[in-house]
Amino acid sequence: MKRCKECGIPDIIGRDQVWSSDGTIPIPGDPTFRMGIIEVPVIRAIAAKLEAIVGPAIHTMFMEGKRKNARHYIDTLLKGPLGFLVRHSNSGGKKAYQTLLQTSTALGYGHVILEVYERKTRVGGTIHNPYYTPLFVGDVRGVFESIERLPSKGSWEDKGESAKILVERMDGEDKLAKRFVFEEKARLPGNMKYSPCKTCGLPKELMRFKWNIEKGTITDTKANERVFIAGLNDINAVFMELEEAIGDPVPSAIIEVNHDYGLELVRKGVVTGYGDLVRGAGLKGLGFTSFSGNRERVKLTFNNPFNKHYILGRSLGVFEGLEGTKGEATVKEQPGALEITITGRGG
Amino acid sequence: MSEAQPPKIETNKLGQEILDLLTPIVGAIVALAMLDKQCTGIGVTPSTIRDDHIEVLAQRIEYVLVIFGHDGKAVGTRIRALKGRTL
Numbered sequence: 001m002k003r004c005k006e007c008g009i010p011d012i013i014g015r016d017q018v019w020s021s022d023g024t025i026p027i028p029g030d031p032t033f034r035m036g037i038i039e040v041p042v043i044r045a046i047a048a049k050l051e052a053i054v055g056p057a058i059h060t061m062f063m064e065g066k067r068k069n070a071r072h073y074i075d076t077l078l079k080g081p082l083g084f085l086v087r088h089s090n091s092g093g094k095k096a097y098q099t100l101l102q103t104s105t106a107l108g109y110g111h112v113i114l115e116v117y118e119r120k121t122r123v124g125g126t127i128h129n130p131y132y133t134p135l136f137v138g139d140v141r142g143v144f145e146s147i148e149r150l151p152s153k154g155s156w157e158d159k160g161e162s163a164k165i166l167v168e169r170m171d172g173e174d175k176l177a178k179r180f181v182f183e184e185k186a187r188l189p190g191n192m193k194y195s196p197c198k199t200c201g202l203p204k205e206l207m208r209f210k211w212n213i214e215k216g217t218i219t220d221t222k223a224n225e226r227v228f229i230a231g232l233n234d235i236n237a238v239f240m241e242l243e244e245a246i247g248d249p250v251p252s253a254i255i256e257v258n259h260d261y262g263l264e265l266v267r268k269g270v271v272t273g274y275g276d277l278v279r280g281a282g283l284k285g286l287g288f289t290s291f292s293g294n295r296e297r298v299k300l301t302f303n304n305p306f307n308k309h310y311i312l313g314r315s316l317g318v319f320e321g322l323e324g325t326k327g328e329a330t331v332k333e334q335p336g337a338l339e340i341t342i343t344g345r346g347g
Numbered sequence: 348m349s350e351a352q353p354p355k356i357e358t359n360k361l362g363q364e365i366l367d368l369l370t371p372i373v374g375a376i377v378a379l380a381m382l383d384k385q386c387t388g389i390g391v392t393p394s395t396i397r398d399d400h401i402e403v404l405a406q407r408i409e410y411v412l413v414i415f416g417h418d419g420k421a422v423g424t425r426i427r428a429l430k431g432r433t434l
Binding site for chain 2: 053241245
């Protein structure tokens with residue numbers, strides 16, 4: 001896989017994603033499709049917390065959310081003659097899977113080996129170092145559905161550091177065909193500024209992330225943790241559906257995990273002030289942020305926030321870490337915008 | 348990880364019957380949270396459900412149960428059957 005000679009980031013990252021001044025990372029073929037950099041420990045912790053409430057069904061939900069958006073993502077990549085070739089030539093299908101699964105290594109999903117492929121029937125293999133297996137199975141289902149133009153079902157077997165996965169054609173009714181679809185209400189401007197790499201144009205700030213293409217991992221060297229790049233609508237779709245079903249336990253889980261994570265960012269020295277939170281959120285595609293206030297009262301304004309609860313939890317954790325006291329938040333929300341004012345509980 | 352505990356909510360007889368239907372399907376925690384959330388969505392509580400709320404509650408529960416991999420319609424039919432039984 002080719003990398004930029006100057007910044008070392010895989011070329012494919014700049015080809016398939018755009019770091020925008022509005023704090024989002026859209027894909028070139030569809031500006032409404034948002035990517036983001038998500039911390040692996042955070043998504044796993046949220047999944048674990050939700051599993052304690054709803055049981056293993058949560059993993060199927062994450063798979064479903066990813067499936068829809070992965071299919072859309074691949075549809076966008078396979079537009080025009082390329083798509084025709086992939087979908088109609090004898091060898092095009094398998095080659096396309098291999099290429100697209102290689103792409104997934106650059107997104108930090110793990111190292112994938114394709115072992116089984118029968119056109120319009122099934123595709124399977126092994127993923128080593130999976131970021132979160134249900135999401136990856138959702139990815140493969142999306143690829144299958146885009147290439148084969150058929151609904152799919154997926155299964156997996158976790159084996160510690162690897163997992164066996166299988167995606168097959170689904171017969172019968174696809175009861176979730178219209179579910180797990182999240183659409184952003186509005187996109188607002190921002191003036192996020194990056195230092196572009198002179199060779200590839202990607203933000204040099206991304207150099208804090210190290211790609212291990214052999215393992216299929218991305219490490220945030222500043223926080224010393226694994227991250228992955230994925231469609232944010234996929235994850236929002238799961239949160240939205242589940243919150244519609246059972247209400248408060250969902251935002252509570254998202255807030256708690258992100259609160260703890262925000263606190264940890266301060267403890268690790270990754271965030272030493274609100275400016276770090278602002279820059280980090282933008283670089284990860286979580287939204288364009290500004291802040292004002294003082295130690296007793298901090299106002300954070302987000303344009304294009306990824307998810308209200310995710311951002312709120314993280315902001316509360318950072319506040320607590322920086323100010324040494326638990327914070328209480330008031331939240332104002334408008335389409336595309338979120339304003340969080342945090343005051344110390346003591347003050 | 349500590350096991351999540353079901354929240355405590357008050358129910359009337361209809362609310363309890365719906366809970367009794369849902370609990371074996373999705374477990375006590377989800378059943379309670381689901382009933383509470385779906386009641387809130389129509390402006391009632393699990394302790395103020397009346398016969399005339401049953402149809403819309405059944406529709407809502409049918410809809411959300413599908414994401415858990417369950418046959419929402421079958422459950423909806425059983426909820427509708429509660430109408431008039433608990434007066």
